[in-house]
Amino acid sequence: MACDTTLYLVVPCYNEEEALPETIRQLSQTLQELVDAGKAGEGSRMLFVDDGSRDNTWEVITRAAGENQRVCGVKLAHNRGHQNALLAGLMTAKEKADCAISLDADLQDDISVLGEFMDKYHGGCDIVYGVRSSRKTDTAFKRNTAGGFYSLMKRLGVEMVSNHADYRLMSRRALEALSDYREVNLFLRGIVPQIGYPQDVVYYERKERMAGESKYPLKKMIGFAMEGVTSFSVKPLKLISNFGIFISILSILGLLYALVSFLAGVAVPGWTAIVCSIFLLGGIQLFCLGVVGTYVGKIYSEVKSRPRFHIETETMQGTERGRKAHPLGAPSGF
Ligand code: UDP
Numbered sequence: 001m002a003c004d005t006t007l008y009l010v011v012p013c014y015n016e017e018e019a020l021p022e023t024i025r026q027l028s029q030t031l032q033e034l035v036d037a038g039k040a041g042e043g044s045r046m047l048f049v050d051d052g053s054r055d056n057t058w059e060v061i062t063r064a065a066g067e068n069q070r071v072c073g074v075k076l077a078h079n080r081g082h083q084n085a086l087l088a089g090l091m092t093a094k095e096k097a098d099c100a101i102s103l104d105a106d107l108q109d110d111i112s113v114l115g116e117f118m119d120k121y122h123g124g125c126d127i128v129y130g131v132r133s134s135r136k137t138d139t140a141f142k143r144n145t146a147g148g149f150y151s152l153m154k155r156l157g158v159e160m161v162s163n164h165a166d167y168r169l170m171s172r173r174a175l176e177a178l179s180d181y182r183e184v185n186l187f188l189r190g191i192v193p194q195i196g197y198p199q200d201v202v203y204y205e206r207k208e209r210m211a212g213e214s215k216y217p218l219k220k221m222i223g224f225a226m227e228g229v230t231s232f233s234v235k236p237l238k239l240i241s242n243f244g245i246f247i248s249i250l251s252i253l254g255l256l257y258a259l260v261s262f263l264a265g266v267a268v269p270g271w272t273a274i275v276c277s278i279f280l281l282g283g284i285q286l287f288c289l290g291v292v293g294t295y296v297g298k299i300y301s302e303v304k305s306r307p308r309f310h311i312e313t314e315t316m317q318g319t320e321r322g323r324k325a326h327p328l329g330a331p332s333g334f
Pocket residue numbers: 011012013014015016051079080081082085103104105106108209213214215216
């Protein structure tokens with residue numbers, strides 16, 4: 001049973017010379033199994049994105065490409081970070097593939113579930129999220145901070161799939177929709193759920209890193225979390241207004257207290273006026289800052305000029321367009 005779905009496995013790599021040879025070996029074996037099982041077409045490829053590595057990553061990729069026709073690579077001029085490298089790979093794949101699956105170069109994401117991703121794709125899903133069934137391989141610190149991060153994002157009103165990193169399948173039309181998001185501060189995990197095409201999840205167990213060391217130390221992780229919050233939510237700005245109102249109310253109570261102390265004659269002369277003005281002015285200033293922040297928030301959303309919708313399907317003269325056209329893609333609109 002031959003399959004004509006071209007699948008691209010997109011792998012961002014930064015200083016991965018130690019892990020890559022084994023990754024390429026295992027991935028090509030798994031890809032071949034998918035082709036043999038009729039889940040992916042002969043034209044399927046592994047696309048490695050060298051994110052400006054300083055070691056021999058690119059040499060490893062070019063050598064592998066010479067030996068194995070399923071290996072191809074793109075090299076970024078500078079180290080632009082995981083999210084940008086991933087986007088570069090996905091946008092390259094969009095031109096050639098019917099669907100693309102992104103995964104890490106250290107094979108922490110279990111590649112034995114790739115078949116399940118393809119089953120869901122053939123079943124009509126445009127986006128399939130790889131979700132970790134447990135966080136056993138993480139340190140207690142990473143587990144707790146990750147849990148806190150997901151609940152914070154939820155409270156800030158950001159739609160995200162919990163325990164999903166960037167192990168994900170996207171159909172060509174989902175990739176086309178993604179290319180409409182023109183923001184510079186990339187947080188793919190927040191953007192992809194906004195696309196909204198039919199989606200599903202595949203559960204997998206995340207393993208230990210195979211070789212080399214993590215490129216996400218604590219500092220980068222905090223930066224990434226901040227990026228997630230500030231790229232998707234203006235709630236922190238609204239919090240300032242609320243805090244200002246709270247301080248103003250508090251200052252009125254303080255004012256009453258200071259007046260009572262003054263009348264009772266227990267206050268040092270001048271104290272009342274100073275305390276009251278500090279509180280009240282502080283509250284008013286914070287409130288005003290919050291108001292300015294609200295406008296800044298609006299400018300921020302406008303400047304990003306994200307697409308406002310993607311048309312999933314359309315009925316035209318009794319025929320259904322869009323879903324039927326899948327996986328070749330349907331129009332996405334502004
Ligand atoms: N990566 C990248 N550019 C960077 C940092 C990381 O392309 O600036 C890649 C890296 O090669 C790996 C993936 O992003 O394929 C995830 O990184 P890592 O495994 O170090 O993160 P962790 O799994 O520890 O969170």
